[in-house]
Amino acid sequence: xxxxxxxxxxxxxxxxxxxxxxxxxxxxxxxxxxxxxxxxxxxxxxxxxxxxxxxxxxxxxxxxxxxxxxxxxxxxxxxxxxxxxxxxxxxxxxxxxxxxxxxxxxxxxxxxxxxxxxxxxxxxxxxxxxxxxxxxxxxxxxxxxxxxxxxxxxxxxxxxxxxxxxxxxxxxxxxxxxxxxxxxxxxxxxxxxxxxxxxxxxxxxxxxxxxxxxxxxxxxxxxxxxxxxxxxxxxxxxxxxxxxxxxxxxxxxxxxxxxxxxxxxxxxxxxxxxxxxxxxxxx
Numbered sequence: 001x002x003x004x005x006x007x008x009x010x011x012x013x014x015x016x017x018x019x020x021x022x023x024x025x026x027x028x029x030x031x032x033x034x035x036x037x038x039x040x041x042x043x044x045x046x047x048x049x050x051x052x053x054x055x056x057x058x059x060x061x062x063x064x065x066x067x068x069x070x071x072x073x074x075x076x077x078x079x080x081x082x083x084x085x086x087x088x089x090x091x092x093x094x095x096x097x098x099x100x101x102x103x104x105x106x107x108x109x110x111x112x113x114x115x116x117x118x119x120x121x122x123x124x125x126x127x128x129x130x131x132x133x134x135x136x137x138x139x140x141x142x143x144x145x146x147x148x149x150x151x152x153x154x155x156x157x158x159x160x161x162x163x164x165x166x167x168x169x170x171x172x173x174x175x176x177x178x179x180x181x182x183x184x185x186x187x188x189x190x191x192x193x194x195x196x197x198x199x200x201x202x203x204x205x206x207x208x209x210x211x212x213x214x215x216x217x218x219x220x221x222x223x224x225x226x227x228x229x230x231x232x233x234x235x236x237x238x239x240x241x242x243x244x245x246x247x248x249x250x251x252x253x254x255x256x257x258x259x260x261x262x263x264x265x266x267x268x269x270x271x272x273x274x275x276x277x278x279x280x281x282x283x
Contacts, residue, residue: 003264003277008247012281013228015041016049016073016215016241017274019063021234022251023050026270030062037278042068044282047222049073051211053195053203053237055167056081056119058148075116076195076205076237077214078167090217092209094166098191099159102204105171105182106156112136112172113155117165121148124155127172134172135201169204195237203237212240230281232266232274233258249277 004012017023025031030038042048050063051073063069064083071089072081080090099106106113112127112134127134128151131142152158159166173179183202186194193205219229231238231245234254242248242262250258253268267273 003249003266003280004247008230008263009281011227011246012046012230013224014047014049014215014219014222015230015232015278016051016211016245017232018211018234018238019050019052019054019060021253021269022232022238023274024060024062024269028060030060030066031272031275033272034275035062035066037275037282038066038068040282041278042070047071047218049215049218051077051215051231051238051241053168055116055121055148058121058144071218073211073214073218074119075167076193076203077210077212078116078205079119080214080218081119089221090214091167092206092213093164094169094204094206094209095191096163096166098189098207099163099166099169102186102189102192105185106159106169108182110173110175110178111182113159114149114170114172115155115159115162115166116168116170117162119167120150122152122155122158123149125151125153127155134174136172167205168209171202171204173202210240211238212244215241215244232277234269249274 038048048069049071050069053076056074070083078092079088082089115122136142136145183196191207193209195203219225226244227246229245230247231241232249233242234251236257248262249264249266250262251269251273252265259265266277
């Protein structure tokens with residue numbers, strides 16, 4: 001099956017991809033086939049960028065081991081890190097005053113708050129001890145929180161101490177009704193970007209923070225335009241960058257909103273869909 005037109009192949013110079021549900025397989029690893037496709041794409045001169053909602057410190061080890069990935073967009077676009085020297089080449093952080101205005105939501109006892117700054121994630125110890133009360137019910141998800149977040153006695157105090165450094169906030173809920181109630185309120189704030197990417201999560205970034213904004217900046221730094229960009233994604237937090245890209249590719253396992261708006265649908269992440277498209281590009 002052909003995925004790309006000759007014109008698309010000719011224009012593509014930068015390739016960006018989400019991680020969970022896209023580049024990573026079901027066990028959160030990069031398959032050997034996908035790893036080989038990335039390496040060959042880099043050898044052919046393409047710029048490769050991982051674009052994830054994850055904070056940088058929670059990236060899987062596989063990503064750091066693949067030298068072909070030259071850049072990482074983390075925290076849904078809050079920053080771009082150049083992999084060869086670990087330098088930050090772009091930041092788009094939350095506005096402190098905007099965070100102050102939503103403090104009643106962040107301190108709501110029905111809300112589990114995760115705070116991200118300095119490339120790391122933090123959560124209150126109380127929430128770690130009661131994750132199932134906030135929708136974190138699977139052992140895999142609980143283990144992810146324990147291994148990628150630093151637990152602190154007072155998460156609000158930490159947030160206030162670092163309020164000018166915040167990359168992203170994540171809210172978890174035990175009840176979807178509470179989630180949608182709070183989402184409706186948050187959506188009224190024009191100085192926030194609010195994304196519902198999981199069943200029980202809301203992610204909050206700055207007014208212009210998105211994977212699309214970060215990719216626009218990376219394209220500018222590389223002397224490229226959106227027509228030179230191919231993007232792979234599967235979830236709601238990928239919608240903006242898929243709209244921005246000259247070539248948008250949805251994984252077969254994508255949510256309906258993604259499937260309905262892309263140029264190309266490839267096989268799911270569990271079938272090396274991303275690798276299949278790259279192999280065609282390089283053929």
